[in-house]
Amino acid sequence: MGRTAATIILFGGVAFLSSAASAAQPGASPARTAHASPPAPASAQIDFAAMVERYGPAVVNISTAPPPESGDQADQGDQAYQRAAAPGLDNLDPDDPVFALLRTTAAPPPSQPSVADPPRVFWGAGSGFIISADGIVATTAHVVNRAEQVTVTLTDKRRFKADVLAVDPQSDIALLQIDHASKLPTMRLGDSSRARVGERVLAIGAPDGAQNTVTSGLVSVTPHALPDGSTFAFLETDLAADPDNSGGPVLDRNGTVIGVDIQVYADNGRYRNLALAIPIEAVLKLRAQLQEQGKLASGSLGVRMQDVDPGLAAAFGLPHAMGALVTDVAPTARGSASNGLKPGDVVTRINGKAIERRTDLTEYVSALQPGTKVALTIVRNKKPMSLTTTVVATRTDAAPANPAATQAGVLERLGLAVHALSDEDRRTMGLSAGVMVDAATGASANAGIQAGDVVLSVNSESVGTPEALERSIAHGGKEVALLIQRDDARMFVSLATR
Incomplete structure (x- = not known):
């Protein structure tokens, strides 16, 4: 009796039986053949519809009213004021970081005449998203540019007045505060440094508060250094242009916000429009600054921390200088089973996010609602371990109840x-x-x-x-x-x- 020869074909170092050999095997299993098939693309497994249903309610519509014109400007006629008061395209200031970006990356070749109109963005109306249950809303600085009054409308048709807490022209981020609201939906904030070129993302907007608008696309460019030494500080995407989404969140495949959408209309041959996302870390940084100034309540782990230098890294058994070293536990958290942290613990990850320095941890936790459970990876006695703890509420501007309370910083100092x-x-x-x-x-x-x-x-x-x-x-x-x-x-x- 003859023996059937089996041909083995190598693809990238992986062996597969040829179809002829497989057919010759009487015991060949369909399940085994299916197992050899390449997996479906990861992007095909993303359920964007479910993502919108879950997180869309936390995306809000933002409309603004500019301050009234005064002096000579008011004498220029109602037509000019109406142009300013109505939502529309706003020319970017030459000092705006987006303008600087377009000047270096989207400028026409020297042989071509420059376009008369500068890059523009929509202002006066757009989207935002709620980042904490106490009513903090993130959006772009352009959406609330020159605004005196801001109205925030949710998809459940609730409408609130909001105060502009801060506008950061360097990052183009603005934070608003909704007052007298309860049961607010919130977004989960992610980590833009994990975004990869080619990764699929979703932008959600709220054109009038009654429903969401969505567009999906790919990450085209991630933040990186430019040849002239400057920094490309944005995520660039191929999301379809939709002014309603400006100021809204850009979500990764896990449903976490990695950026704030901004639609730029450049009107030149290379970029008719450009869909950028401001990294979510800019939102966390601005929020942390407000907390340090005592303008916002902040989430906390109830501990004091410091950075880890190379000497401490060796002492605590770390591979390099990384993490946030716990130096003290607040009296209210000492002995609490919900906390679990001890002086000498080094926090290296929170909810899977790597912690390189103390500010990474404080900025992440400050955006969380008190009572939120977080998963920590720590190093204790030179051994890694996992720990679940609870975010507590604190205010950076709270005065000590008595002089003895100031002693808490002695050891840290x-x-x-x-x-x-x-x-x-x-x-x-x-x-x-x-x-x-x-x-x-x-x-x-x-x-x-x-x-x-x-x-x-x-x-x-x-x-x-x-x-x-x-x-x-x-x-x-x-x-x-x-x-x-x-x-x-x-x-x-x-x-x-x-």
Whole structure:
């Protein structure tokens, strides 16, 4: 009896049986053949309709009324005022970052005459999206340009007046505040740095508040450095031009916002129009600035943190300087099962987003509603672990209830991160009190304190908790004497506190 030869064909290093050989095998399984088929493109699995149903209600219509004309401008006639008051195309200012972008990337060749009309964007009407349940709305600066009054309309037909909290001309982002509203839908904010060229995205708008408009397309260009040293700071897409979507969100395949849509009409041979998305990080940055100024309540993890330098990275077992190092836990969060963070923990990820520095974490958390659960990846005792914690509400402008509350920043200012010894630690070391040093930088490092030291007393007063250490240092004067134990030896070190 003859044997059937099987031909093996290699594609990119993967072996496949030829069709003739497969047909010759009497036991060939249809399931096995189907398994060898290439998977469907990822883009075919995106359910944009479900995405719009879920997140569309958080996209709002924004309409504005400009300030009244005054002086000589008012004498120029009602026609000029009507042109200004009606929503329409607004010439970009030469100092606008979008104008600068088009000047370098969309300018006609020198041999061609330049177009008389400068690049334009729609203003006076557009879209925005709610980023937190307390009524913060993000949109573009162009949509609310020169606005004195802003009206926000939801898809459920609720209508609210809104205040313009801030307009940042450098990023073209504006933040609004809706007052006296409840049960507001919100968007999930993502990470634009993960966007890839060729990735499919969705833009959602709200033309009149009664329904959503949507367009989909591909990411054409991601932010990058230009040859002249400047930065292309936008996501460029091939989304169909739709002025109703300007100021609205651009979502990735996971339904998270990675950018704010802005439609630019360039009127030149290369770009008749350009669909850009301002990276969502610009929204987070502006919100964080308002929180630092005490103008916004912010979400928080209830901890104080610092950046990790190369020395600390080695001490905490990190591959390089990264993450946010927890230096203290707020009194209301200490011992809370919902928090779980401890001084000395290094947060390296939140909800899958990498944390390179402290501001990455604070900006991300500040946009979350208090009560939101977040998944953290931390390094504790040089070992990675997962932790779920809860965002709490805090205000950066809140005054301390008493002078003792100002002590909370003493250890952080001195670069000292510590934690209380456990009962087992005290038994092993033969100590009745003391706190373990997790990190020492700045003044503490200059004093000779090192990670792993145990602080036993301050000015001969025993300390057994981080709070006790903080109080003793705060009340100890400009220079305090710390008794520390390192390995089996004890020594005093002098620490300057002012």
